[in-house]
Amino acid sequence: MTAKNYSKTVKKPSDPVVVLVHGAGAGLDSGFLVAAKAGFEARGLTVIGVEFDYMIQARAAGKRRPPPAVAGLVVELREVVEALGKPVVIVGKSMGGRIASMLAASDGMPANVLAVSVLGYPFHPTSKPHQLRVQHFEQIQVPLMIFQGSRDPFGRAAEIQPLFAASSWPGTIELHWLESGDHDFQPTRRSGKSREDLLDEALDATVTWMQQRLAERLGR
Structure with a gap:
């Protein structure tokens, strides 16, 4: 897999960097992720962008391709x-966040993963609210923060709030609603x-959450 590095120089070996992962249909050059990367860097974070092989091949061919099975993407990441x-x-972003959360729930999770944040989690396919993609949440081993638009067709507030309330997921899984936002x-x-x-x-909430959670995790 090819990792695209858009980062500034890391100041200290112990400083965590943000690994930014794209969604299913658009790569790191999407307007959303370009803005997210710039926003993180403006807040003083180092960002490393990662694209999956299928997206790199699709760009080279000039033709969109569907993502492969999620298990293979977890291995790539x-x-x-x-x-x-x-x-x-x-x-x-979306699928990229799902893959990151699955990596965080796996037996082979890299020790250098400190936390995962998702910008729009695809809780279920659109119009199929019963096909949930949360079976691995109980096994997630690091703090997870999900930022979700309240109108997101992949998981609206009315659907997901009761799900969280009834779950037995770790307390380190958090949900931040973005009022009236879509996916x-x-x-x-x-x-x-x-x-x-x-x-x-x-x-802004990601940076605050990172500071709080990483201080707890690293004992700062």
């Missing part, structure tokens, strides 16, 4: 994270907000 050899927080954090006009506002809200 594991190989990249292990090769980095630095403490990391994985931030995934790409686009809010309604009536909300008076923009997608940039909701993305900024998510990035």
